[in-house]
Amino acid sequence: MSTKAHADHDHHDHKPTGIKRWLFSTNHKDIGTMYLVFSLIMFFIGGSMAMIIRAELFQPGLQFVDPQFYNSMVTVHALVMIFGAIMPAGVGLANWMIPIMIGAPDMALPRMNNMSFWIMPFAFALLLGTFFMEGGAPAGGWTMYPPLVLQTGKAFPFLIFAVHFLGISSIMGAINIIATVFNMRAPGMTLMRLPLFVWTWVITAFLLIASMPVLAGAVTMLLTDKYFGTSFFNAAGGGDPVLFQHIFWFFGHPEVYILILPAFGIISQIIPTFARKPLFGYASMVYATASIAILSFFVWAHHMFTVGLPINGELFFMYATMLIAVPTGVKVFNWVATMWKGAMTFETPMLFALAFVILFTIGGFSGLMLGITPVDFQYHDTYFVVAHFHYVLLTGAVFALMASAYYWLPKWTGHMYDEKLAKIHFWLSAIFANVLFFPQHFLGLAGMPRRIPDYSVQFADFNMVSSLGGFAYGISQLLFVYIVIKCVLGGKKATGQVWEGARGLEWTLSSPPPYHSFTKSPKVTKALMDY
Amino acid sequence: MHLNKRMSKFLSNFILVLSALFLLSPDILHAAWGLNMTQGVTPISQDVYNMHMTSLYVVTVIGLLVFGMMFWSIFHHRKSKGVKPAKFSHSTTVEVIWTLVPLLIIISLAVPATKLLARMDNTSESSITIKVTGYQWKWKYDYINEDLTIYSNLATDSVEASQRNSGINPSSADNYLRNTDTALVLPVGKKIRIMTTANDVIHAWWVPDLGWKRDAIPGFINDNWTIINKEGVYRGQCAEICGKGHGYMPIVVKAVPEKEYLAWVEDTKAALKSKKDSGDKELTMDELKSKGEAVYKANCLACHQANGQGIKGVFPGLDGSPLATLKDRIPEHIHQVIYGKNNMPAFGEQLSDTDIAAVVTYERNNWGNKTGDIVQSKDVSAGRKK
Ligand code: HEM
Ligand SMILES: [Cu+2]
Ligand SMILES: [Cu+2]
Numbered sequence: 001m002s003t004k005a006h007a008d009h010d011h012h013d014h015k016p017t018g019i020k021r022w023l024f025s026t027n028h029k030d031i032g033t034m035y036l037v038f039s040l041i042m043f044f045i046g047g048s049m050a051m052i053i054r055a056e057l058f059q060p061g062l063q064f065v066d067p068q069f070y071n072s073m074v075t076v077h078a079l080v081m082i083f084g085a086i087m088p089a090g091v092g093l094a095n096w097m098i099p100i101m102i103g104a105p106d107m108a109l110p111r112m113n114n115m116s117f118w119i120m121p122f123a124f125a126l127l128l129g130t131f132f133m134e135g136g137a138p139a140g141g142w143t144m145y146p147p148l149v150l151q152t153g154k155a156f157p158f159l160i161f162a163v164h165f166l167g168i169s170s171i172m173g174a175i176n177i178i179a180t181v182f183n184m185r186a187p188g189m190t191l192m193r194l195p196l197f198v199w200t201w202v203i204t205a206f207l208l209i210a211s212m213p214v215l216a217g218a219v220t221m222l223l224t225d226k227y228f229g230t231s232f233f234n235a236a237g238g239g240d241p242v243l244f245q246h247i248f249w250f251f252g253h254p255e256v257y258i259l260i261l262p263a264f265g266i267i268s269q270i271i272p273t274f275a276r277k278p279l280f281g282y283a284s285m286v287y288a289t290a291s292i293a294i295l296s297f298f299v300w301a302h303h304m305f306t307v308g309l310p311i312n313g314e315l316f317f318m319y320a321t322m323l324i325a326v327p328t329g330v331k332v333f334n335w336v337a338t339m340w341k342g343a344m345t346f347e348t349p350m351l352f353a354l355a356f357v358i359l360f361t362i363g364g365f366s367g368l369m370l371g372i373t374p375v376d377f378q379y380h381d382t383y384f385v386v387a388h389f390h391y392v393l394l395t396g397a398v399f400a401l402m403a404s405a406y407y408w409l410p411k412w413t414g415h416m417y418d419e420k421l422a423k424i425h426f427w428l429s430a431i432f433a434n435v436l437f438f439p440q441h442f443l444g445l446a447g448m449p450r451r452i453p454d455y456s457v458q459f460a461d462f463n464m465v466s467s468l469g470g471f472a473y474g475i476s477q478l479l480f481v482y483i484v485i486k487c488v489l490g491g492k493k494a495t496g497q498v499w500e501g502a503r504g505l506e507w508t509l510s511s512p513p514p515y516h517s518f519t520k521s522p523k524v525t526k527a528l529m530d531y
Numbered sequence: 532m533h534l535n536k537r538m539s540k541f542l543s544n545f546i547l548v549l550s551a552l553f554l555l556s557p558d559i560l561h562a563a564w565g566l567n568m569t570q571g572v573t574p575i576s577q578d579v580y581n582m583h584m585t586s587l588y589v590v591t592v593i594g595l596l597v598f599g600m601m602f603w604s605i606f607h608h609r610k611s612k613g614v615k616p617a618k619f620s621h622s623t624t625v626e627v628i629w630t631l632v633p634l635l636i637i638i639s640l641a642v643p644a645t646k647l648l649a650r651m652d653n654t655s656e657s658s659i660t661i662k663v664t665g666y667q668w669k670w671k672y673d674y675i676n677e678d679l680t681i682y683s684n685l686a687t688d689s690v691e692a693s694q695r696n697s698g699i700n701p702s703s704a705d706n707y708l709r710n711t712d713t714a715l716v717l718p719v720g721k722k723i724r725i726m727t728t729a730n731d732v733i734h735a736w737w738v739p740d741l742g743w744k745r746d747a748i749p750g751f752i753n754d755n756w757t758i759i760n761k762e763g764v765y766r767g768q769c770a771e772i773c774g775k776g777h778g779y780m781p782i783v784v785k786a787v788p789e790k791e792y793l794a795w796v797e798d799t800k801a802a803l804k805s806k807k808d809s810g811d812k813e814l815t816m817d818e819l820k821s822k823g824e825a826v827y828k829a830n831c832l833a834c835h836q837a838n839g840q841g842i843k844g845v846f847p848g849l850d851g852s853p854l855a856t857l858k859d860r861i862p863e864h865i866h867q868v869i870y871g872k873n874n875m876p877a878f879g880e881q882l883s884d885t886d887i888a889a890v891v892t893y894e895r896n897n898w899g900n901k902t903g904d905i906v907q908s909k910d911v912s913a914g915r916k917k
Contacts, residue, residue, distance in 0.1 A: 060701040060702075060707060060708075061692065061693070061697070061699075061700075061701045062693055062694065062695040062696070062697075063695070063696060065695075066695060066775070066842070067775040067776065067777075067778065067779075068774075068775040068842060068845065071772065071774070071775060071777070133844075134843070134844035135844040135845050136844065136845070139774075139775070140772065140774075141772045145733060145772075147731065147732045147733070147749060148732040148733065148772065148773060148774060151732070151774065151874065153844050153845060154844070234750075235748075235749050235750020235751065236749075236750060240750075240751075241733060241748055241749065241750070241751075242748060242751070275608075275616065276610070276616040277616040277617060277618070277620075278618070278620040279620065280619075280620055280621060281620070281621045281626055282620065282621070283621070284621070284626055306735060306743075306744055306745055306746050307746045307748065307753075308745065308746060308748070308751070308753035308754075311648060311649065311652045314648060315645060315648065318641065318644065318645075318648075319641060322637045322640065322641055323637070325633065325637060326630060326633050326634055326637065329629065329630075329633045330626070330629065330630060332597060333597070333625075333629045336597060336600050336601050336604065337625070339601065339604045339605070339608065340600070340604050340608065340617075341604075341608050341614075341616070341617035341619075342604070342608050342616045342617070343608065343609065343610040343614050343615060343616040344604070344605065344608055344609045344610060345609065345610045345611070346609075354601070354605070357601065358598055358601070361594065361597065361598075362594070365590035365593070365594060366590075368586065368590060368637075368640075369583070369586045369587065369590065372582060372586055372640060372644045373644065373648050374578075374579055374582060374644055374647040374648045374651055374743075375579055375582050375583045375586065375644075377579070377651075377742070377743035377744055377745075378568055378579055378583070378739065378742065378743065378744070380735075380744060380770070381735060381737075381744070381770040381771055382770070442565070442566045442567075445566065445567050445568045446565040446566065446567070446568075446569075447569070447739045447767070449737070449768060449769070449770045449778075450772075451772040451777060452768075452777060452778030453778050454693055454701075454708060454778050454779075455708065455778070456706070456707055456708045456709045457701055457702050457707050458565055459565075531616070531618065
């Protein structure tokens with residue numbers, strides 16, 4: 001397959017056709033496309049589960065599903081969205097954009113690239129298949145805390161192996177990205193000239209390599225506890241159930257930055273483009289990202305304040321958590337300073353980026369509040385936390401991904417998307433995401449715990465508002481699919497430059513770019529990257 | 532563009548209104564909509580509330596400043612107004628300022644938080660000790676100084692209304708899902724030590740009005756304390772996912788004057804004792820069945836379901852099961868209720884002989900099970916001795 005591609009090297013727009021093009025692909029753009037399509041499908045699968053959750057919570061009483069199935073929905077929704085929607089979308093963007101942003105012909109390790117993608121459908125087949133097994137799908141929460149998770153039925157080993165496969169896939173993707181960025185940059189593309197999206201992905205890749213093996217270790221210990229008589233997490237056998245939480249969150253907190261750092265990168269590309277002004281504080285953006293990444297390994301126990309840590313431990317993790325707000329703040333200030341005295345226009349990518357800055361920051365605010373240990377004793381495991389992580393993940397990470405899709409769709413397809421429809425999609429998303437999640441702050445403060453299928457009538461009003469917002473948000477996303485399909489099939493021809501204020505190598509290529517992106521290394525000068 | 536402008540304005544107003552909501556007097560917030568954290572009824576809960584409000588004010592002010600700058604920029608620095616973009620791309624001075632100022636703000640939050648945490652940590656000098664044990668899905672309370680143990684289940688009217696498509700309006704149940712059959716009774720004004728642990732999986736014991744929650748972890752004991760200043764009934768529920776009944780294990784704390792508390796302890800002890808003693812009495816089928824139904828709803832229904840079908844692959848059904856229908860397996864049936872089996876907990880400790888006799892009789896004579904078997908408390912006490 002690839003030898004054939006080699007023979008055809010000269011006329012580089014030749015590509016294999018049909019199913020083979022996708023199955024055996026070693027082309028960064030095709031693999032990137034597959035990742036992105038896969039992630040969109042997963043977004044809708046996870047989204048349907050969210051709709052079931054919100055339907056059940058629409059009013060007090062149990063109407064649609066049993067508590068066990070409800071718990072499965074909560075658990076699998078989270079796993080699908082984190083590992084199936086957001087992470088693959090990030091990898092898909094990295095595949096598509098990194099080679100053409102740094103002036104390379106393709107990714108450094110194309111065959112591994114193919115494998116890291118094709119592992120994922122199998123991993124999710126394992127995970128989603130558990131719905132048809134005796135005992136149902138995993139229902140102990142995505143955090144998989146023992147002893148509860150050990151009560152999972154036949155689904156248990158499938159859950160563990162799905163996590164293993166997803167971890168392997170991510171690590172391969174991360175190695176590939178690091179190898180590409182460190183070895184395949186065009187001459188003149190120095191590290192401190194790298195587009196911020198590339199920088200954030202390099203840092204994310206290191207986080208992946210450092211944290212995924214820890215998760216793999218934790219779930220393997222669960223597996224041996226269940227089937228091979230070990231007692232890592234079993235107090236009766238001399239183990240410690242809290243140990244799992246320490247290991248899990250040592251992975252888990254860096255994981256949330258794995259989800260958000262590429263989003264930071266995207267926003268740092270988009271705002272300068274539409275403000276027609278260079279990114280404010282490029283170097284401090286790089287350093288802030290790196291400090292966030294390093295700090296993210298020292299804050300894990302803020303997820304475990306209520307397990308009963310010694311007070312000195314709680315103080316340490318409180319201080320470290322609050323400290324993370326500083327570099328996070330720097331990023332937000334830099335984005336606002338980039339807009340300041342720019343000449344802004346408000347195409348859809350910019351609208352999503354602006355909404356990201358505001359709504360992600362609101363999520364950061366609640367994060368800061370959650371980091372204050374004595375008050376977290378009240379907030380923990382309530383809807384206040386649910387609101388927090390949906391502000392950072394949905395109106396944060398997902399909004400950034402939407403922004404990136406609109407930003408780069410013309411480059412990928414060669415057509416402009418329908419701007420009018422896209423703006424409608426934006427406003428529906430922005431309004432209803434807030435109707436969906438803002439009231440959840442109130443619910444949490446008023447005392448509603450998370451992960452419950454039914455609730456006391458005092459929580460009824462805000463749950464109904466939230467559910468209505470949820471349905472409206474969910475339906476609005478179908479519009480996105482329509483816009484994407486319409487754009488792939490046709491539309492106004494896009495120029496190579498696409499956006500007036502865009503800077504960087506990707507805009508020097510045609511839209512869509514040639515099959516092997518840069519066959520000759522471009523020369524990168526300061527002027528090319530600058531305003 | 533026109534629409535766009537109006538919508539951005541709407542968005543900014545929306546955010547302003549929401550922030551204003553928060554800045555309103557806490558009392559209004561509290562009374563009207565259940566929007567905010569409770570101030571609670573302990574010295575700690577009051578401090579926690581104050582810390583919460585302080586951090587909320589801080590982030591609201593920062594938010595208004597940052598978003599204000601941003602919206603100013605959005606309205607004035609737009610291409611449609613013919614502005615030429617500036618060229619600047621960094622300023623060491625402002626970058627240092629906006630690193631240091633947040634750092635100072637954070638330190639100013641961390642200092643009171645540290646003091647508060649230290650105060651919460653001090654469990655010494657308590658006069659009463661309660662050990663709370665989480666079970667799937669109920670709470671056990673041991674009054675350590677009194678040699679008194681009570682179990683607390685979801686109240687029966689909530690159990691009934693919470694069945695899927697029960698047709699019962701949740702509002703008709705007394706404090707739906709937040710009411711129990713037995714409350715944890717505590718005296719006001721005393722320092723009470725509350726230890727949390729669990730029997731099976733991790734739970735978390737949470738009554739918002741006390742100002743904290745704490746995990747209940749099998750094999751470990753966590754130490755906490757409280758002083759309740761005001762008489763009243765305070766409600767909460769389990770806050771750590773613990774399986775399918777997680778939403779159905781509420782907590783009710785009843786705070787009463789010390790005299791009343793002491794009287795309650797004596798009465799409860801006496802009641803438990805007489806329940807044990809009256810165990811030898813023979814009951815009729817109808818008496819056993821109606822008592823058994825109540826016991827079943829409180830203890831068995833969560834797994835084996837109202838219709839006795841259980842949940843396929845997880846909890847076996849009782850309707851038509853050999854254990855609950857074959858005559859020669861009656862002792863085994865009793866044994867399993869007393870001592871549990873695999874994932875089924877042991878009920879021998881929390882249910883009296885009469886309760887167990889009643890629920891076994893009920894299970895053998897309900898749904899399609901029409902065995903006519905009657906189990907009396909003496910059969911259960913015989914089963915215990917084995
Ligand atoms: C200023 C930055 C942030 C701070 C200080 C912060 C702090 C916290 C704290 C203390 C918790 C634990 C709350 C509890 O369970 O009681 C938490 C939960 C969480 N945070 Fe953040 N956070 C920040 C940003 C983020 C970001 C950027 C993301 C993801 C993109 C994120 C995702 C999450 C998630 C998913 C959870 C809940 C996990 C779970 O229990 O299932 N946070 N955060
Ligand atoms: Cu975290
Ligand atoms: Cu629970």
